[in-house]
Amino acid sequence: SNLIISLSFIFNNLEMQCDKKNKITTFLTKPIYDELVIVENNLFDSHMYKEVIKQYDEVSDLINLDSNIRERLKLPQRSLVVTFPFRRDEYDDVETVVGYRVQHVLSMGPTKGGIRYAPDVNLGEVTALAILMSWKSAIVGLPYGGAKGGVAIDPNPLTRAEKQRVTRRYTAELLPIIGVDKDIPAPDLGTDEQTMAWIMDTYSNFVGSPQPGIVTGKPVSLGGSITRRESTGRGAVAVGQAAMEKIGKNYKDSRVVIQGFGNVGRYAALDSYERGAKVIAVNDLGGAVFNKDGLNIPELFKHIAKNPSVKGFEGGEDYEGEILEIECDVLIPAAVGGVITSSNAEKIKTNVLIEGANSPTTLNADKILRENGVMIIPDILANAGGITASYFEWVQNTQNYLWKESELHEKLIDVMITSFEEVWTISQKQNCDLRTAALIKGIKRVAAAKLTRGLFP
Numbered sequence: 001s002n003l004i005i006s007l008s009f010i011f012n013n014l015e016m017q018c019d020k021k022n023k024i025t026t027f028l029t030k031p032i033y034d035e036l037v038i039v040e041n042n043l044f045d046s047h048m049y050k051e052v053i054k055q056y057d058e059v060s061d062l063i064n065l066d067s068n069i070r071e072r073l074k075l076p077q078r079s080l081v082v083t084f085p086f087r088r089d090e091y092d093d094v095e096t097v098v099g100y101r102v103q104h105v106l107s108m109g110p111t112k113g114g115i116r117y118a119p120d121v122n123l124g125e126v127t128a129l130a131i132l133m134s135w136k137s138a139i140v141g142l143p144y145g146g147a148k149g150g151v152a153i154d155p156n157p158l159t160r161a162e163k164q165r166v167t168r169r170y171t172a173e174l175l176p177i178i179g180v181d182k183d184i185p186a187p188d189l190g191t192d193e194q195t196m197a198w199i200m201d202t203y204s205n206f207v208g209s210p211q212p213g214i215v216t217g218k219p220v221s222l223g224g225s226i227t228r229r230e231s232t233g234r235g236a237v238a239v240g241q242a243a244m245e246k247i248g249k250n251y252k253d254s255r256v257v258i259q260g261f262g263n264v265g266r267y268a269a270l271d272s273y274e275r276g277a278k279v280i281a282v283n284d285l286g287g288a289v290f291n292k293d294g295l296n297i298p299e300l301f302k303h304i305a306k307n308p309s310v311k312g313f314e315g316g317e318d319y320e321g322e323i324l325e326i327e328c329d330v331l332i333p334a335a336v337g338g339v340i341t342s343s344n345a346e347k348i349k350t351n352v353l354i355e356g357a358n359s360p361t362t363l364n365a366d367k368i369l370r371e372n373g374v375m376i377i378p379d380i381l382a383n384a385g386g387i388t389a390s391y392f393e394w395v396q397n398t399q400n401y402l403w404k405e406s407e408l409h410e411k412l413i414d415v416m417i418t419s420f421e422e423v424w425t426i427s428q429k430q431n432c433d434l435r436t437a438a439l440i441k442g443i444k445r446v447a448a449a450k451l452t453r454g455l456f457p
């Protein structure tokens with residue numbers, strides 16, 4: 001078997017990237033994140049990992065975290081690296097790709113987190129994201145530890161058949177460590193409902209019976225939850241509105257700019273529009289569209305159903321500049337990580353930043369934005385609607401129970417607002433920003449679970 005638990009040292013300090021045809025090449029880390037104080041170099045190191053650990057260290061100091069727990073939580077409990085071949089549609093063309101699944105903490109229940117397909121996915125990034133998933137679950141009070149997975153491949157040039165083969169083989173490689181009550185994947189960057197359907201089908205074939213609870217974010221026809229697709233974007237806007245009310249502002253009077261028009265960005269746009277806010281600009285990989293009076297988002301949904309990009313939408317003008325730098329009241333980065341750094345933070349002209357994506361803001365940029373008076377709703381709270389709706393989907397699958405759409409929406413908003421209020425209270429008591437307050441809540445809960453269970457053996 002080409003299963004390697006705890007990894008071979010070959011991968012130490014190497015990161016994998018794929019060229020256009022997705023063949024593996026090794027290269028030195030791309031410096032897209034700000035340089036930080038070097039943390040002890042380990043197998044799981046990466047720019048994003050350094051950021052996550054620096055954040056964690058600062059909060060651990062603040063809450064005087066037990067030193068044994070503190071060191072333990074810096075490393076994931078279980079990591080799997082696999083390499084596997086997949087066949088291109090041209091039959092003779094076989095390529096080898098690298099896949100990962102990292103489970104951070106196994107103390108509170110099964111682990112949970114998405115799977116991303118992107119060319120620069122590496123062990124360090126997946127580990128950092130798995131750690132963030134632990135804090136995220138704990139902040140919204142779900143009975144999960146954090147996990148994340150990924151395949152180092154660009155999904156965009158792949159045909160449907162190629163994507164299907166990659167997904168099925170990756171799932172087969174993950175079999176020893178995933179399971180309905182072990183580790184439950186979900187969509188993330190570059191994966192979607194169809195990807196989850198293939199994972200469910202592959203897993204079910206190995207087990208010998210249908211296993212809808214093995215993934216969340218599935219199509220509704222397979223037991224997916226009707227509100228899962230919309231929940232991350234809608235949850236982010238709900239928390240954004242609650243946060244703005246605290247500072248005497250109203251979401252509906254806002255000009256909103258959204259980077260990314262995927263699952264998160266498009267429903268954040270729709271929710272903003274439905275609340276009466278003006279969504280003045282959105283973009284995707286193909287370009288950007290701008291309208292100072294607000295884009296008609298339902299019309300933009302119709303446009304995107306027939307066209308590859310938001311660019312070219314008749315209800316606005318194509319926009320060539322940097323969308324993050326447009327003056328607005330609410331900015332929602334809802335695409336990839338590491339987009340707001342110390343090199344562009346000064347150019348951001350918004351009052352409120354809602355982090356729809358995971359890790360869009362570096363720590364240096366976070367500091368600059370706060371000094372400039374920007375209120376930041378951090379990813380681990382703002383985008384927690386995704387995993388919350390995933391939890392409802394998983395409960396429905398494991399209990400064979402069905403909630404109505406309105407009940408699911410109500411439950412989602414209830415969890416998001418209750419969690420926000422708790423984080424807000426911590427921020428007031430500790431006189432700290434919302435990211436620190438959210439981390440305090442998440443880290444304390446995970447640490448308490450580990451301490452209470454005690455040490456085996």
Ligand code: GLU
Nearest residue numbers: 113114186188386387390
């Ligand atoms: N990938 C999403 C996230 O980063 C959702 C994870 C899930 O639903 O398990 O939060």
